[in-house]
Amino acid sequence: MSTTVEEQKQQKAFGWAATDQSGTLSPFNFSRRENGDEDVTLKILYCGVCHSDLHVLKNEWGFTSYPVVPGHEIVGVATKVGKNVTNFKVGDRVGVGVLVGSCKTCECCQQDLENYCPQIIFTFNSYNPDGTKTYGGYSDMIVVDQRYVLRFPDNLPLDAGAPLLCAGITVYSSMKYYGMTEAGKHLGVAGLGGLGHVAVKIAKAFGLKVTVISSSPDKESEAINRLEADSFLLSSDPAKMKSAIGSMDYIIDTVSAAHPLLPLLSVLKVNGKLVTVGLPNKPLELPVFPLVFGRKLVGGSDVGGMKETQEMLDFCAKHNIAADIELIRMDEINTAMERLAKSDVRYRFVIDVGNSLSQ
Amino acid sequence: MTRLPEEEHPNKAFGWAARDSSGVLSPFNFSRRATGEKDVAFKVLYCGICHSDLHMVKNEWGSSVYPLVPGHEVVGEVTEVGNKVQNFKVGDRVGVGCMVGSCRSCDSCKDNLENYCPKMVLTYGAKNYDGTITYGGYSDTMVADEHFIVRIPDNLPLDAAAPLLCAGITVYSPLRYYGLDKPGLHIGVVGLGGLGHVAVKFAKAMGSKVTVISTSPNKKKEALENLGVDSFLVSRDQDQLQAANGTLDGIIDTVSAQHPVLPLLGLLKSHGKLVLVGAPEKPLELPAFPLLQGRKLVGGSMIGGMKETQEMIDFAAKHDVKPDIEVIAMDYVNTAMERLVKADVKYRFVIDIGKTLKTTW
Numbered sequence: 001m002s003t004t005v006e007e008q009k010q011q012k013a014f015g016w017a018a019t020d021q022s023g024t025l026s027p028f029n030f031s032r033r034e035n036g037d038e039d040v041t042l043k044i045l046y047c048g049v050c051h052s053d054l055h056v057l058k059n060e061w062g063f064t065s066y067p068v069v070p071g072h073e074i075v076g077v078a079t080k081v082g083k084n085v086t087n088f089k090v091g092d093r094v095g096v097g098v099l100v101g102s103c104k105t106c107e108c109c110q111q112d113l114e115n116y117c118p119q120i121i122f123t124f125n126s127y128n129p130d131g132t133k134t135y136g137g138y139s140d141m142i143v144v145d146q147r148y149v150l151r152f153p154d155n156l157p158l159d160a161g162a163p164l165l166c167a168g169i170t171v172y173s174s175m176k177y178y179g180m181t182e183a184g185k186h187l188g189v190a191g192l193g194g195l196g197h198v199a200v201k202i203a204k205a206f207g208l209k210v211t212v213i214s215s216s217p218d219k220e221s222e223a224i225n226r227l228e229a230d231s232f233l234l235s236s237d238p239a240k241m242k243s244a245i246g247s248m249d250y251i252i253d254t255v256s257a258a259h260p261l262l263p264l265l266s267v268l269k270v271n272g273k274l275v276t277v278g279l280p281n282k283p284l285e286l287p288v289f290p291l292v293f294g295r296k297l298v299g300g301s302d303v304g305g306m307k308e309t310q311e312m313l314d315f316c317a318k319h320n321i322a323a324d325i326e327l328i329r330m331d332e333i334n335t336a337m338e339r340l341a342k343s344d345v346r347y348r349f350v351i352d353v354g355n356s357l358s359q
Numbered sequence: 360m361t362r363l364p365e366e367e368h369p370n371k372a373f374g375w376a377a378r379d380s381s382g383v384l385s386p387f388n389f390s391r392r393a394t395g396e397k398d399v400a401f402k403v404l405y406c407g408i409c410h411s412d413l414h415m416v417k418n419e420w421g422s423s424v425y426p427l428v429p430g431h432e433v434v435g436e437v438t439e440v441g442n443k444v445q446n447f448k449v450g451d452r453v454g455v456g457c458m459v460g461s462c463r464s465c466d467s468c469k470d471n472l473e474n475y476c477p478k479m480v481l482t483y484g485a486k487n488y489d490g491t492i493t494y495g496g497y498s499d500t501m502v503a504d505e506h507f508i509v510r511i512p513d514n515l516p517l518d519a520a521a522p523l524l525c526a527g528i529t530v531y532s533p534l535r536y537y538g539l540d541k542p543g544l545h546i547g548v549v550g551l552g553g554l555g556h557v558a559v560k561f562a563k564a565m566g567s568k569v570t571v572i573s574t575s576p577n578k579k580k581e582a583l584e585n586l587g588v589d590s591f592l593v594s595r596d597q598d599q600l601q602a603a604n605g606t607l608d609g610i611i612d613t614v615s616a617q618h619p620v621l622p623l624l625g626l627l628k629s630h631g632k633l634v635l636v637g638a639p640e641k642p643l644e645l646p647a648f649p650l651l652q653g654r655k656l657v658g659g660s661m662i663g664g665m666k667e668t669q670e671m672i673d674f675a676a677k678h679d680v681k682p683d684i685e686v687i688a689m690d691y692v693n694t695a696m697e698r699l700v701k702a703d704v705k706y707r708f709v710i711d712i713g714k715t716l717k718t719t720w
Binding site: 061108113116118177261262270271276277278279280283284285286287288289290291292293294295296297298299300301302 | 466475605620635637638642644645646647648653654655658659660661
């Protein structure tokens, strides 16, 4: 039995929202549904700042509906569970990622690929079936259907683990789907930001040889020394790129700005695969000759289903993988966004919601 | 001092060659090497005309060396085998496709992917390991290392088999590699020419439902009635394309002219695959959202290795996959080329070399 908007009770919520394309965030009162039979309510402790948050805040993709409360790398503690909830109890360490709903009946949903459901409901800037808007994790609490809630393993830190809920699953899922996990093979990670640095860690855990590909020379020392990548390739150096031709089995392209694909395709061996997980707001330039003459492919991948997201969290817990983060207060968010636009963060901001979000 | 083509090798040969970028072909005397210990020599009976031949005779890719004898869909009967040849004997029905040599030691060669070997030697217009230029199948004889010879099964007519050696393998290989060969799939084929019509036949033989996407509405009737295509979309009709959104598991795109990729991505179901076998010169615009939101991919493919080429021929023989051809006389070749520019052929010209190539010596 479904309830109408009027019948469904709402409860007060508080967060930070942007109200226009400037993307500037400020305190915002709104409401969320009451905890239903299938729901888990989280008191939010931390929320990662994903580059997608910035794209949406500034309407760079053209489909932002203001006011928008971003945030889809949400971790906290369960404070309520509905009567049909079997997998979670009050007090559990839990997380919510990029989606909070799907149709549950289509082929994708039946195959644990809720992220590809045509009726997917995103954690923010999306609409529930009842017409209400979804608001994300830059807020004090969230109510989510248990199917879209993740359990946080005990040895995974909540703050540094938060970015795994988007960045982590994005790289993990793409590597598994495209068969990029064979130990000993050579993976290039293009772009060393939130996604890129997690890709390096997960790839090393799979036993891959990892080269970071970046246009910034100053990222070399941290790629090798801090992240333990095997090598670094400066993409802005034509001579270095030429000597790397045909050297990599796979590339994960995490770069969020528009960029030419030809240099990256050249670095791939025959039968090489380039998976693009960034979402630039302009189309990519795809040269066809390298694809045809080398049987190469360019594929996309977009987060992961709930089952795989849980699998990824457990994998990261087992291999002690968490993000490198800079913890910020809620009221530092606008400065953080400005710095994020310049890639000035190593490598993910995480908002200490529990300790710094107050009315 | 460079030697004349007739004097390069011991065995006289005769064919038709283009002399310059006008692309006009005319009789040409040249020579072929003596049959080496691993070589198979054969009398050419038929040779298919591939659109690549047209690109090459007119130097459209900038790599042509004249005089140029095209032809890489070559079939005939064995006349001589070297003393170390194990798999062929005189009288066998054989063919040669797009390559006549590779390094045989790199990773690609070891994986039966000679077509991706960096030192692969093309059947025509390429520098062979002995420094001479290779000449293709618009000629009376061919000689090649047995590794690059395929057997044509008895139940496959030689003339119809010829186009399989390039067009056939070009579409068969990606159907297998990209997992688009399972029964019950829905495959799209863009472009209904030499490659496209063979893709339709292979996909049907593999148990797929097939939709053709074409700019030419006048190909619809023929496609539905004669080729057994299940549906036909006119690519310039946005409404038709939209109505078919999210219906295809894979698409084999045979078109080499510039064309938009976005509508094709839209036709794919989630996890769908767009495979390009034509090679437009300029980059295509690839929008990231449709690629990511459906976990779709765009891949390329180029002919196939020798093992797979033989497998493809055997599959075609078993499942009665025969290209639709128009057999022509050698001296019709220039007219055929003009018609090919206008795509005025259903769907491959094949030159009846055996009966119509008249030597002048």
